[in-house]
Amino acid sequence: MKTANFLSFLFVGTFAAVVAEKVAPELCGECWCIPDEGDSCPAFGNGITNKLDQGVVEILNSFVLKNEFELKSADGGPCNPVPANGIVLPECVGPDIPSGPYVSCAMKFTGEGCCGREYELVNYVSDDPDISQVNNESFVITHREACGVCSSAQDLAILGTGIAKSGLTVDAQAIACGFSFFANKDFDKLVQCFAVDMGYTSSCALLWSHATGATAANCASQCLSQGDNNGPAPECKVNACINCTETVLGEGYDMILGRAGTASGLTNSIARDCSAFSPINHDYCNGTTPSCKTDESLTGPTTSIAANNFALSVPFFVLSFGFTLLQMHF
Known part of the structure; x- marks a missing residue:
């Protein structure tokens, strides 16, 4: 499920190394993924990785998005993307998805050169599942499935490195955001934390703020007792906390x-x-x-919690919940 994949990048184990090496992780037995019954583990690489090169990240951060997708209701007003969080607002409507056998999201660029180029997110429809020959200097497939509010280059830079805008690891920053919200129940500050400190685009930050509240409200008991992300091989079933979060957020969320x-060719610490x-x-x-380096300096987190100093005092649920939500990222 896409929801679990995206969220999993948000809270990956606070005390573990988040920026993975470019080697195949062993997540299901000795495999980096869950093979179909009777199949062997496929090769790792060739478009599948667990982190992006720093040079690619600098390029992504230099791009300027011209058509950021917005969270909105059918009439264009505020909306609630996760009804399970109890917020009384109309449901959000997803972006228009073109019909066709294979849909992908692409960045369509204008201008010459590379650093600092402007681009739009556009959907690409094909009758052929092979998209390897589609890319050119002004059109690049960035993930499978239709574009959404977290499809931007800026969001990919966070997803593909595990490093937040604040300079903290993504997991530490996400737990800081979540802990602050649990303490003060200030939703606006939660959104600000995901946007400013984490570095997501505005609608993507709002989406994950809703996800944080919904999961905390509905999956506390399951996440208190969570163990490993996956059960034993060969099934490698996800744990009850991850399963609860996927159910609460629902298919429309994706x-x-x-x-x-998964749609971006990026692994994390949940076997899929x-x-x-x-x-x-x-x-x-x-x-x-x-x-494409810029002179823009990293700013510290707006939350009042120093992520490197509060870990031992945080209630177990906060760490457990944070770990799970991040695991389901992106």
Whole structure:
């Protein structure tokens, strides 16, 4: 499920190394994914990775999005993307999804060069599942499935590195955001934390703020007792906390989300079916990797919690819940 994949990148184990090496992780027995019954573990690589190169991240962060998708109701007003959180607002409607056998989300660029280019997110429909020859210098497939509120280059840069805008690891920053919300119940500050400190685009930050509240309200008991992310091989079933979160957020959430780790060719620490992964070549500069560093300095978190100092005093549920929600990221 895409929801679980995206959220899983948000809270991946606070005390573990988050920025993974580019080697195949052993998540289901000795495999990085869950093979179909009787199949062997497929090769790792060739469009499947567990982190993006820093040069690619710098390029992504330099791009300027011209058509950010918004969370909105059918009449264009405020909406609630997760009815289970109890907020009384109309349900959100997902972006328009074109019909066709294979739909992917692409970045369509204008201008020359690479660093700082403007782009729009557009859906690409094909009768052929092979998209390896689609990319060119002004059009690049960035993930399978239709575009959504978390499909931007900015959101991919966070997803693909595990490092928040604040400079903290994504898991530590997400737990700081969640802990602050549990303490003060200030939803606006939660959204600000995901937008400013984590670095997500505004609608993506709002979406994950709703997800945080809904999961905390509905899955506390399951997440208090969670163990490993997956059960033993060969089934490698997800634990009760992850299963609860997927159920609470629902399938409609995925359409609003857009980008998921599996659809972007990115693994995390939850084992998923091997067939769920789509190889994606994250080449946004036509085979080159120019330096796109900026002078923009990283800002510290707006939350009052120092993530590196509060870990031992945080209630177990906060760590457990945070771990699980991040595991389901992107």
